[in-house]
Amino acid sequence: MxxxxxxxxxxxxxxxxxxxxxxxxxxxxxxxxxxxxxxxxxxxxxxxxxxxxxxxxxxxxxxxxxxxxxxxxxxxxxxxxxxxxLDKPLGEIGEVIRSKKPRKLPVVLTHEEAMQIIDRLGKTDRLIASLLYG
CATH class of the missing domain: 1.10.150.130 (Tyrosine recombinase, N-terminal domain)
Structure with a gap:
């Protein structure tokens, strides 16, 4: 049995x-x-x-x-x-439509954009932001 x-x-x-x-x-x-x-x-x-x-x-x-x-x-x-x-290998599965969804790229400021923002900060915040950015 x-x-x-x-x-x-x-x-x-x-x-x-x-x-x-x-x-x-x-x-x-x-x-x-x-x-x-x-x-x-x-x-x-x-x-x-x-x-x-x-x-x-x-x-x-x-x-x-x-x-x-x-x-x-x-x-x-x-x-x-x-x-x-299952011990039953798939073998060839044929043509599969592949995903083409691109990775999401992070938004990054240009050097000029970053400097414009830093220049608008107060003295202490500007120093901190400059150190972090630099």
Whole structure:
């Protein structure tokens, strides 16, 4: 008589522990695995494959407008699931529309703009700002 298969969550947890992944990685991977399963109307991952992973990753880029790093994180979680947990490597998942959301660049003042602001400060504040800026 074959024993009952452990829940997917417990399988993921066990493999994470055996491979010495961090708790943070475990939480992140489980988040993406659950998201994937929900996206595919609660089908078990063993009943899906590269096509469904491709659909999910493309949907993240096109409809959720996630950053490229976020899309890559989701892919890593699913590759881990199929390769290490289900022992069913994904192989080629086909062409995925990649996120093109650029990183947000910080706003930086030009030297002239910084000097204009510093010049408007009082004597003590100007000294402090000049030291911090310089």
């Amino acid at each position: 074959k024993g009952k298969q452990p829940r997917l969550r417990d399988q993921v947890h066990a493999v994470i522990r055996v491979n010495h992944y961090s708790i943070r990685t475990e939480k992140t991977y489980w988040y993406w695995i659950r998201y994937f399963i929900r996206f595919q109307q609660m089908k078990h991952p063993r009943d899906m494959g590269p096509r469904e992973v491709n659909e999910f990753l493309t949907w993240l880029a096109v409809h959720r407008n996630v950053a490229a790093a976020t899309q890559a994180q989701a892919l890593n979680a699913l590759v881990f699931l199929y390769d290490k947990v």
